[in-house]
Amino acid sequence: MDFITRFNRALRHQRHNELVADHIDMVEQPKIKTNWPMEYQMVRVYTKKKWLDFQNEMSVSHGYYVQQESMVGDLVGYHVMNFQSGSSAKPRVLTHDKLADYISCSCSKFEFEGIPCRHMLAFFRINQVFLLPNKYILNRWTRNAKVGAIYDFGTQTSIDTPDAKLMARHSRLSYKTSIVIDVASLTDEGTNMLDDQFDCIYSKLQELNISSKNDN
Template identity: 35%
Template sequence: MFYEYLKLEQGKNPAFTFQIEADEEQKITRCFWSDARSRRAYKFFGDVVIFDTTYNTNRYGFIFAPIMGVNNHGQTIIFACGFLNHESVDDFVWLFNQFLESMPGGAPKMIITDQDPAMTKAFPLVLPNTFHRYCGWHILMKFSEKIDAVKYSIYKSEFSACIWKSETPEEFDLQWESLIKKSGLEGNRWLQDQYELRSRWIPAYVNHIFSADMSSSQRAESGHAFFKKFVSKNNSLVDFMIQFSRGLVRQRHEELMADHKDLIKKPKLRINHDFLEQMVDIYTNEMYYKFETEVCDSFNYKLQCVRETDNHCVYQIQRKKLAASKVREIVYDKDLDLVSCSCKKFESAGIPCTHIISYLMKFDAEILPDKYILKRWTKTAKSGTVVDDKGMQISPDNSYLLTRSQIIFGFS
């Protein structure tokens, strides 16, 4: 019945893809599926993937394994799903091989998971060029369990500052070593292990890799919580698919409402500024508000040139009237005509930081250059034809959505 259900969905739209494996007794051991809208979404938003497994979603005890991401409104979306009998290296390799074969656009740049040992072994085998990031939130939650309660209460804020405010590996190492020595936690084996793994979970280490401004798999957990409103451990596989599809319809309705809101309601500008007048028509409303905050804050900074070469100009930027505020470094590459900042917000979140904006304002830029506008955060992020590796065009189940986009955004 489960197989027939999937075949029926494929009959409705040939872009629906699935794969089932069974043992010698013809019992299902693992399954993968993804529909047309999920596959299209991956083409536009598959740069960062969140993966977190969950139990108690069906009466057979299968492990439910959704693969998720974030869209141009900052909403959690589904790329694909799987059922697994076990959380083994082989099962994860199989699932993500199916995933890569099905998704247009290649492997993601980053995948965020918890510290599951099997995942850690599996991903280098199937995603060798994808940065595997551990969920920082999960690790931070364990601090209270893994260190002495009194010391945790005393040094909690200092650990948090060390982790979230360090901007370079060297800065983090110095603060961490000082904090460990001061707190007398040199012998804590768990802390030693986390320090060895720091490149996978400390934000400063991965800022050069786009992360869609995410540092944890909490989005996956919130996604599980959402879908558990629809599915239960008593569901048969077919019941699960029916109920899960209802949840997916609800999730996609919210995305459609956000698309519609972008078209009919333009945010009111807090201040009159060329950048804001430009980007209010380009960014989705959600991303525009984030950009507006950066622009408004940029007036609070002062910029000073500290050195110049034939190829680069280097500036220091600091908040006005706060001598103790953090000093960032702005570098202008003359050959590339490109500005970068030591905070790395643009590289990791895809929205220019207040420091870069302050630099552009100082030199009287009238518009935000295209190189600082990431399409995945714009209203037109989902425009374009999507074709898979087999040459099949992937169109949404509801063709009117595609037609609507063609009319509004003018693509074919």
């Protein structure tokens, strides 16, 4: 019981933080630092936290230059160097697969953190790629990551005992209701609409329960 109490408290805390972050993404517009179209594109796509990480990489990328070093078939290798680095500094290696039209960097920031690194962004800028291709935009860092995957209305498994049925119904409705409340509470309009709907649903449920008792 102590574990369940602590787990539920931690879950409520996590849901609260996520709700606050969703509200910030909806009402706050981060500042733009450059005129690069990619910045205008991604400020509307990423969550605020991930956008700040991306904006930092974008700002730093202006201090890098790109030199082609090799070409083997469809694979083109580039060295990406900082303007302020000495000649002994080890460059980052950028590989462009021309057939798949995909680039990867030896720093592996995109693979580990899910956003393009400063070296990739320097390559995009030099090659006049003004908008970030979709293949480099991971859905989990976007503002719409939860759209279309809120909950499942699938069929329910058969449960025999009345107590188990009650708990299963309660758990199913609690999960869906909490998700709807999270979405509605982000705006005044959503809150007022859901509040009215709750009153309407509650009245209908009371009538349904009274009717069921009379039938029994």
